[in-house]
Amino acid sequence: MEKTPVTKTIIPSYSYDQHECACGMRLLSKSTTRWQLLRLISVWGATILCLYCITVGTNFRESMVENRLANEIHNRNLSRSADADTTDSSTNAVLFKPEVIIFGAGKCGTRALIEFLKMHPNIASARAEVHYFDENLDKGVEWYRTRMPLSYSNQVTLEKSPSYLWEPRAPEELYKINRDVKLILLVKDPVVRIMSQAARMDDAEHRHELLFLTEIDGKKTVKNDSNTVAAGLYVEHLKNWLKIFPLEQIHVIEGMQLIRNPYKEIKKVEEFLELPKVLTEANFFLNESRGFYCPYPFYSRLPECLSEAKGVPHPKLRPEAEKLIYNFYRPYNEKLFQIIGKRFDWEPKKETT
Numbered sequence: 001m002e003k004t005p006v007t008k009t010i011i012p013s014y015s016y017d018q019h020e021c022a023c024g025m026r027l028l029s030k031s032t033t034r035w036q037l038l039r040l041i042s043v044w045g046a047t048i049l050c051l052y053c054i055t056v057g058t059n060f061r062e063s064m065v066e067n068r069l070a071n072e073i074h075n076r077n078l079s080r081s082a083d084a085d086t087t088d089s090s091t092n093a094v095l096f097k098p099e100v101i102i103f104g105a106g107k108c109g110t111r112a113l114i115e116f117l118k119m120h121p122n123i124a125s126a127r128a129e130v131h132y133f134d135e136n137l138d139k140g141v142e143w144y145r146t147r148m149p150l151s152y153s154n155q156v157t158l159e160k161s162p163s164y165l166w167e168p169r170a171p172e173e174l175y176k177i178n179r180d181v182k183l184i185l186l187v188k189d190p191v192v193r194i195m196s197q198a199a200r201m202d203d204a205e206h207r208h209e210l211l212f213l214t215e216i217d218g219k220k221t222v223k224n225d226s227n228t229v230a231a232g233l234y235v236e237h238l239k240n241w242l243k244i245f246p247l248e249q250i251h252v253i254e255g256m257q258l259i260r261n262p263y264k265e266i267k268k269v270e271e272f273l274e275l276p277k278v279l280t281e282a283n284f285f286l287n288e289s290r291g292f293y294c295p296y297p298f299y300s301r302l303p304e305c306l307s308e309a310k311g312v313p314h315p316k317l318r319p320e321a322e323k324l325i326y327n328f329y330r331p332y333n334e335k336l337f338q339i340i341g342k343r344f345d346w347e348p349k350k351e352t353t
């Protein structure tokens, strides 16, 4: 018996047998019309649109709250001179431009000074020397700001780069960033400063004298074109700063006084920076074997003395060299004392037996 051929019906592409889609919903039946399909698309479209609006709305509300918080922080900090625009979201601490700078002079005790000041709860200090104005100016002010510590509204940000004193562009560039900055200058007998450099040299046959002496026509004389010598001409460098910043914005500390009585000097700094007077004598621990004070922070179980690289014995100057270099610096020192209105004992010390 011949088999009767079966005719197959061709189903239009939009019409399916009843089936379940992956999400378990019945979709279309054979009888689904174009109109029903359109309606379904619009329902889904509207749902997706609503979900989108809810998400965007929530994000918008969150960003409004964030902005309000950021504004509150900003307003709280308005009394500070710098702009606060970089905030740590977990702590609400702010990255500020520097408000206090120890700008010199190298080898005068700047590390000890910043370590003592770091103990103050109202001071937030940069971790390392930033050297923005002398070495990194081309990196821009935002780079500089990222080198600053996060700080709270009751803190001032501090950095020390002891070579700013000698950098001719530094005062003008700093003024552009923060004209209200408070400046701290540490100076030491310029001869002792040179000997601090000499202490790091080979001392055989008084070679350190080459740092500052030369011979012209068989006569020993001070090398006035040497950077080492120029570094101790504090008044010449300070004059450059005083063209831009008034003396009231500069606090001068004498290096030997900082070594002998750091507590007294730090109290003066607290006053200059208008900070609460919180540090006490207990924060300064005398390391008798080394002859230097060490910071002893409130939170520390032990004093945190500076490394052995700081506070090394200096070579002894021969009388002729000593006389020449002291005579050279004396008139500059006198000018400095007149300008800052303070006088320091920067004369050769007599041997005590």
Ligand SMILES: Nc1ncnc2c1ncn2[C@@H]1O[C@H](COP(=O)(O)OS(=O)(=O)O)[C@@H](OP(=O)(O)O)[C@H]1O
Pocket: 105, 106, 107, 108, 109, 110, 111, 112, 113, 162, 195, 196, 197, 199, 258, 259, 292, 293, 294, 306, 309, 310, 311, 312, 313
């Ligand atoms: N408390 C305390 N502990 C140790 N050292 C102290 C302290 N106070 C001041 N000083 C003196 O600091 C001198 C080094 O100065 P600086 O830190 O400014 O040097 S540097 O420019 O950063 O290299 C260093 O000079 P040297 O004696 O030549 O090593 C010290 O005399």
